[in-house]
Amino acid sequence: MADQPEPLKSAVCRLVPLIPAGCVATYGQIAAYAGSPRAARQVGMVLAGLPETTLIPWQRVINAKGAISPRGKPGAVEIQRILLEEEGVKFLSDGSIDLRQYLWQPESIPQ
Numbered sequence: 001m002a003d004q005p006e007p008l009k010s011a012v013c014r015l016v017p018l019i020p021a022g023c024v025a026t027y028g029q030i031a032a033y034a035g036s037p038r039a040a041r042q043v044g045m046v047l048a049g050l051p052e053t054t055l056i057p058w059q060r061v062i063n064a065k066g067a068i069s070p071r072g073k074p075g076a077v078e079i080q081r082i083l084l085e086e087e088g089v090k091f092l093s094d095g096s097i098d099l100r101q102y103l104w105q106p107e108s109i110p111q
Contacts, residue, residue: 007035022089
């Protein structure tokens with residue numbers, strides 16, 4: 001995996017902590033707020049590359065379908081679900097999250 005551009009990494013690491021507990025954002029949403037609206041996949045790579053000890057709430061970023069995206073690390077999907085449930089996010093019977101209810105919709109994004 002190629003390293004992600006530093007401005008995108010910095011923006012992702014600045015934006016994701018703004019997502020309140022109990023809310024989620026999509027990879028594409030974070031990419032757009034970071035000024036790279038076509039970089040959803042790269043946002044996922046940035047988050048996947050964070051150290052396990054990170055304080056960045058990576059679990060709050062999901063895909064555009066409201067689902068947790070599978071990862072290469074065994075058990076990662078289950079961990080993400082547990083972390084979100086601990087924050088009060090409820091999952092639908094198909095395993096997705098109702099974006100109408102839980103999607104982060106900030107009034108503005110600090111630059």
